Amino acid sequence: MSMFCGRSKDLQKIEAKLCCDEEHRHDSSRKLLFVSGPGGVGKTRLTAKFAEEKKSFYQGGVYLFNAQSTSAFRQSLETNIVESEVCGTSLKSDLSSQYNFFVHQLQKQKENVLFLYDSCDKLEIIEKLLPREDEQIHVIVTTRQRDGHYFLDHSPHKVLHLDVLETDDAVQTLLSWKGYGQNNGGLDDECKEKSSAKVLVEQRRRSVVRNTVTCLLNEKRNCKQ
Incomplete structure (x- = not known):
């Protein structure tokens, strides 16, 4: 696997x-x-x-x-x-x-x-x-x-x-996709990548929340009409 x-x-x-x-x-x-x-x-x-x-x-x-x-x-x-x-x-x-x-x-x-x-x-x-x-x-x-x-x-x-991954799990997943944690990258590089990945995850999470709220509001307006 x-x-x-x-x-x-x-x-x-x-x-x-x-x-x-x-x-x-x-x-x-x-x-x-x-x-x-x-x-x-x-x-x-x-x-x-x-x-x-x-x-x-x-x-x-x-x-x-x-x-x-x-x-x-x-x-x-x-x-x-x-x-x-x-x-x-x-x-x-x-x-x-x-x-x-x-x-x-x-x-x-x-x-x-x-x-x-x-x-x-x-x-x-x-x-x-x-x-x-x-x-x-x-x-x-x-x-x-x-x-x-x-x-x-x-x-x-x-x-x-099952919902979206927690932040730490999502960061771990992104780093794994990039190959970090497999002894093929320096510690400094991994720390930088982890910081970047965490920012990316949080941005994506906020985007998902905004989109979900927008959809719910639109559904509510449609029901009132």
Whole structure:
């Protein structure tokens, strides 16, 4: 995986919400997590990094599903079935049957499993494909939805909202893109770059805030008209 930086606190939040340790491995209340945020904020990259770091916990495997549509999910499921060498079901079966068979076969290993449902903006695509209490499966769903109704009866501790990076994290990311912190630049140069990056981040942050406020004011005026 390419270099990752700027979301260390969010990685810790995911681990805390899912409780990835042996003590809580059978805790049914900690099996599902929604990671929401605008497009391009880093949801997929964050969850992939989490899966990479916790692969020793998920001995049963990590499986990625494209949840943009039912057809995309089915294709991902069929790919995962083939690549995991699970046999015994027809790929012509309906989606629920395929899913239940796949889960049943994985549970025979008696190991923890992680499913990543990526880009799911319509809950109906996956609402019948979520872990049951007796299954050792964690599911992380990435979505652009922020509406509380989208998450139905899923309590707040199962939702992680991603926003723009904090200033220090954003500066770290910019410096990493420039190659600093990899022992290929002098300390003075890095300090100068850090100062410049911080100014750039703050300018960009103020610009985003101004644009957001302007949009909200325009919407309010339009509603009054």
